[in-house]
Amino acid sequence: MKQDDFLFYSATKIAKLIREGDLTSEQVTSAIIQRIHTHDSKVNAVVNKNLDQVLRDAKRADEELKKGLVRGPLHGVPITIKESFAIRGMKTTHGFTPLKEYITDFDATVVSRLKEAGAIIVGKTNVPPLLMDLQTDNEIYGRTNNPWNLNRTPGGSSGGGGAAVSACFSYLDIGSDIGGSLRIPAHYCGVYSLKPTEHAVSAFGHFPMPSNSKPPKYRSSRHLACYGPLARSIDDLILAFSIITGSDPNDMKVPPLNNNRLKRLNLNNIKIAWMDQLTDVPVAKEVREHIYLYVEKLKSLGIQTVKVDQFPVSTNKVWETWGKIIDAELNSGKPSIIRGIEHIFTKKLQKKYPTSSKLTPLTFKNYMKTLTQREELISSFDMFMDSYEMFILPVSVTAAFPHIKKDKLIGYQPIYKKPVHVDDKLMNYWKATGAYTNLFNVLANPVVTMPVGLNNDNMPIGVQCVGKRWDDFRLLHLVNQLVSELDMEVPKVSF
Incomplete structure (x- = not known):
């Protein structure tokens, strides 16, 4: 050998x-x-x-x-x-x-x-x-x-x-x-x-x-x-x-x-x-x-393939949710005034690229609303996946x-x-x-x-x-x- x-x-x-x-x-x-x-x-x-x-x-x-x-x-x-x-x-x-x-x-x-x-x-x-x-x-x-x-x-x-x-x-x-x-x-x-x-x-x-570092006294991520x-x-x-x-x-x-x-x-x-x-x-x-060639190979095995023209849930909502959770959990230690300033100066960017969304103000209510939106997106996508073995x-x-x-x-x-x-x-x-x-x-x-x-x-x-x-x-x-x-x-x- x-x-x-x-x-x-x-x-x-x-x-x-x-x-x-x-x-x-x-x-x-x-x-x-x-x-x-x-x-x-x-x-x-x-x-x-x-x-x-x-x-x-x-x-x-x-x-x-x-x-x-x-x-x-x-x-x-x-x-x-x-x-x-x-x-x-x-x-x-x-x-x-x-x-x-x-x-x-x-x-x-x-x-x-x-x-x-x-x-x-x-x-x-x-x-x-x-x-x-x-x-x-x-x-x-x-x-x-x-x-x-x-x-x-x-x-x-x-x-x-x-x-x-x-x-x-x-x-x-x-x-x-x-x-x-x-x-x-x-x-x-x-x-x-x-x-x-x-x-x-x-x-x-x-x-x-x-x-000896000074992390938050809680696990944020x-x-x-x-x-x-x-x-x-x-x-x-x-x-x-x-x-x-x-x-x-x-x-x-x-x-x-x-x-x-x-x-x-x-x-x-x-x-x-x-x-x-x-x-x-x-x-x-x-x-x-x-991707097309791979799908054709799957068809040759007798698999039923279904082309989806639109993602099953709102991608903008998914990206926005990702950005807000990342911001809330990874940047939770930032002072409120700094978070507020960052939010103001990145408003245009957040609108153009939803993954850069910030959760401002970072309150318990806003955080729970974001997690609730995530759960709703997950439920909707789960219902889509009920019809398929894989996507x-x-x-x-x-x-x-x-x-x-x-x-x-x-x-x-x-x-x-x-x-x-x-x-x-x-x-x-x-x-x-x-x-x-x-x-x-x-x-x-x-x-x-x-x-x-x-x-x-x-x-x-x-x-x-x-x-x-x-x-x-x-x-x-x-x-x-x-x-x-x-x-x-x-x-x-x-x-």
Whole structure:
């Protein structure tokens, strides 16, 4: 077996080969480390490495196997974790300069569960400052580049994770998503991701702060954020999600989820909705063409497909709700006078781009009204999804675009004046990147992002496959069946 062969394998297959003695964890881990040494200076995805410890862990995993001890389904498999998750003894800076020396002394729940399943953590993957961008660049670690074209972005804020998995620096990565941060890197880098149903995965240990900092005396971020895997196979999403999901005493909102293996579905009884663009957010022709080709493949399997010309609920209300919840929860510590001034000076911007909406004045009544509007939107979308097994639509309006430099920061929010090119049109940066993804942070649905092809520039294109709330495993198994039936392979990066 050639080294290059097993580097491109799935985590599930590598785990099986290690368990059966065809490979050792030390072999696999050494090959991953060598690939990082050889290529990551160009990509800059794995920024906080654990290489000495990881080799010791790999040797220990092999010794345990010799004694008949298998820790779990990822025994001996090297993986990475987004920089914003706490890992005992490692820096957790969130790409934010004031925290560049912060070392966490505990493991996030997802980290401890992956370790218990036998995974070996090679290191952490890069993020933008405080995760507040859909590109990946910060003053501590620098910029992450897309492995398919180093001049292009891998997306963000889980851009390091998407790039690491795509470049075969890792068999699996765990990221977070509050507006597209798992799905956009998966789309731009040609890999799979799962944004689970909100609260399906514990938030404990994500975005920890030092004990000597002065955070609010309450947990403010309570909605929209989700935590899930990036991988090179749908099997790996299923495996990883089964490990990290489930109730956690450290996060009371997370319920137990039923992971019954579903029987293969009769595809002739399946109905899937799809759309190639929203009326007010046009999508590049090449992205629409790939969605159409994928839908045609689904039809060839006997699946009934229904094109939806208008999104089932008001997109403006969804975007406005997203903006108001983000503002209320992430900026709740700002003095009222500052919030008022910001609101006055951004009124035109808020009207033009609803995701920039601010909840002013920030009162209990206004906050409850916003959450109530969210619940009404969720109920309406749930009724739409009752008729369909899945809903397919774009991830973003283009494939990965050339790096765009931010013009300035307002607080911690990056400001981009340079637009994104969408065919012969120009579009606002935030609208072009996140308009299709943040819809489902508000609506709370699980979303699998899967690669469906390459454009003429040899850049990956993916689609969002949206499932019913709390039917994460059913969605995963359906996509798995479709991938199997259509014999779809993840495109491979070649440096």
